Amino acid sequence: MTPRRVLLATRIFAPESAAATFRLSALVRALTGRAARVRVLTTTVPPSLRGSRAAEPPARAEISRWPVLRDATGYVRGYLPYLSFDLPLTLRLLTARRPDVVVVEPPPTTGAVARAVLALRSVPYVYYAADVWSDATASMGAPAPVVQVMRLVERFALRGARDVIAVSDGVAERVRALAPRARVTVVLNGIDTDVFTPDGELPAEAPDTPYLVYAGTASEWQGAEIFAEAMREVVREEPGARLIFLGQGASWPVLQQIRDDLPEGAIELRPLAPPQEAAAWQRGAAAAVVSVKPGVGYDFAYPTKVIAALGCGTQVIFAGPGPAAADVAEHDLGRAVPYDISQVAQAMLAAVRAGSPDPAERARLVEWVHRNRSLAATGRAAAQVVLGPEVTQQPM
Structure with missing residues (x-):
C-alpha cells in the first residue's frame, strides 16, 4: 500500500x-x-x-x-x-x-x-x-x-x-x-535506552567530589529551587558536595541567586545539554534530583528526568507528589520525600555519603526501566x- x-x-x-x-x-x-x-x-x-x-x-x-x-x-x-x-x-x-x-x-x-x-x-x-x-x-x-x-x-x-x-x-x-x-x-x-545507559563516557568537567544532578527544564511547576535551598544544609555537613543543574526555565534566576549565596562551586548552573551529554552527567552522579511542586496543578505529572536517570543506573531523589514518587518508593528506585527543604536535604546528604550504586544495583535500576518505560x-x-x-x- x-x-x-x-x-x-x-x-x-x-x-x-x-x-x-x-x-x-x-x-x-x-x-x-x-x-x-x-x-x-x-x-x-x-x-x-x-x-x-x-x-x-x-x-x-x-x-x-x-x-x-x-x-x-x-x-x-x-x-x-x-x-x-x-x-x-x-x-x-x-x-x-x-x-x-x-x-x-x-x-x-x-x-x-x-x-x-x-x-x-x-x-x-x-x-x-x-x-x-x-x-x-x-x-x-x-x-x-x-x-x-x-x-x-x-x-x-x-x-x-x-x-x-x-x-x-x-x-x-x-x-x-x-x-x-x-x-x-x-x-x-x-526513555531512549540506547542513549540513557550505564555504559559510556563520564563528563570531563565533573567535580572530583560526589555530586547530584538535575538534568532538564526547571519550570514553575517543578520547583527545582528546593534542591538549591537544601544545599545550604548539605554543604554545612558535607562541604565537598556539589549540585549540578543542566537546563533552563523559569526557576533559573532564583537558582542563580541561591548559587551566589553559597560557597563557590556548591551549585553549578550549566546550559541545557543534548541527551548524550545529559546521560554522561547522570551516570556519574551519586543521585539525580527531580521534583514536582505540590498544589499547582501538576500533581499527576511524571517527569521524564526520573526515567532518564534510572536508565543510566543512577538512583533518584524525588521531592513531591504523584505517580513518579509512588514508583520510586514502591520499587526502591531511590528516595521519595515530601516537598520539604529539610527532608530533601537529608535525602541529598544520604545520597552523597553513599556514593554511586554498585554494579548490581545499577543493573537492577536499568532493568526496571527496560521492563517498564x-x-x-x-x-x-x-x-x-x-x-x-x-x-x-x-x-x-
Missing part, C-alpha cells in the same frame, strides 16, 4: 533535551519504521546546541526548521515566542505537501492554528497532550481572563483532533473533562494511534 505521509508540528525537537524531544523522536522512528514518510515542522536549533551530533535528524525523516524568539534561557516559552512559531506555522501548514495526518505538540495555540488551517484542507490531526495548559495557567495565578481564554483555546484544539494522545491517566482525565467526545489514548512517556514501546504505541489500526495492523 502507499506509504502514509505524516506531518509533525512542534516548537521543540532534537537536539533540545526535553521530554517532548524524547517522545517525538521515538514517534518519528516508529513511523518511519512502518514506512511512513515523515516531515517535522520545528524551530531552528538553539545557539548553545548548534553543531551537536544530536542535531542529526532521525533516519528517513525530513526536518524543516524556522527561526523563533526564545526567552533568556534559550527556551521557546512565553506568549511572544509561541506566537513567533504559530504565525509562520499557518503558512507552513497551508503550503506543505498534503499529508494524510498531522501530529501537533502543545501549546494549545499551536493546536488551535492546526485545527483552523487543517480544516480548510480536510486533513485530520492528532494532538499529543503532554499536560493541560489551562490548568497550569490557573495554578500559576494568571488573571482570570487569561485562564478563560487559554481554556477556550485548549478546548478548541482538543475537540478538533481526530485522536488525542495523553501521557498519563491524569492528563487523559482532564482532557475528557475539557473535550468529552475526544478519543483519548494513554501512552506513557519512556522503554521509549521504543512508547513510540510504537503512539505511532499506532497516529496511523490508525487499519494501517498498523498490516503485516510488516
Whole structure:
C-alpha cells in the first residue's frame, strides 16, 4: 500500500533535551519504521546546541526548521515566542505537501492554528497532550481572563483532533473533562535506552567530589529551587558536595541567586545539554534530583528526568507528589520525600555519603526501566494511534 505521509508540528525537537524531544523522536522512528514518510515542522536549533551530533535528524525523516524568539534561557516559552512559531506555522501548514495526518505538540495555540488551517484542507490531526495548559495557567495565578481564554483555546484544539494522545491517566482525565467526545489514548512517556545507559563516557568537567544532578527544564511547576535551598544544609555537613543543574526555565534566576549565596562551586548552573551529554552527567552522579511542586496543578505529572536517570543506573531523589514518587518508593528506585527543604536535604546528604550504586544495583535500576518505560514501546504505541489500526495492523 502507499506509504502514509505524516506531518509533525512542534516548537521543540532534537537536539533540545526535553521530554517532548524524547517522545517525538521515538514517534518519528516508529513511523518511519512502518514506512511512513515523515516531515517535522520545528524551530531552528538553539545557539548553545548548534553543531551537536544530536542535531542529526532521525533516519528517513525530513526536518524543516524556522527561526523563533526564545526567552533568556534559550527556551521557546512565553506568549511572544509561541506566537513567533504559530504565525509562520499557518503558512507552513497551508503550503506543505498534503499529508494524510498531522501530529501537533502543545501549546494549545499551536493546536488551535492546526485545527483552523487543517480544516480548510480536510486533513485530520492528532494532538499529543503532554499536560493541560489551562490548568497550569490557573495554578500559576494568571488573571482570570487569561485562564478563560487559554481554556477556550485548549478546548478548541482538543475537540478538533481526530485522536488525542495523553501521557498519563491524569492528563487523559482532564482532557475528557475539557473535550468529552475526544478519543483519548494513554501512552506513557519512556526513555531512549540506547542513549540513557550505564555504559559510556563520564563528563570531563565533573567535580572530583560526589555530586547530584538535575538534568532538564526547571519550570514553575517543578520547583527545582528546593534542591538549591537544601544545599545550604548539605554543604554545612558535607562541604565537598556539589549540585549540578543542566537546563533552563523559569526557576533559573532564583537558582542563580541561591548559587551566589553559597560557597563557590556548591551549585553549578550549566546550559541545557543534548541527551548524550545529559546521560554522561547522570551516570556519574551519586543521585539525580527531580521534583514536582505540590498544589499547582501538576500533581499527576511524571517527569521524564526520573526515567532518564534510572536508565543510566543512577538512583533518584524525588521531592513531591504523584505517580513518579509512588514508583520510586514502591520499587526502591531511590528516595521519595515530601516537598520539604529539610527532608530533601537529608535525602541529598544520604545520597552523597553513599556514593554511586554498585554494579548490581545499577543493573537492577536499568532493568526496571527496560521492563517498564522503554521509549521504543512508547513510540510504537503512539505511532499506532497516529496511523490508525487499519494501517498498523498490516503485516510488516
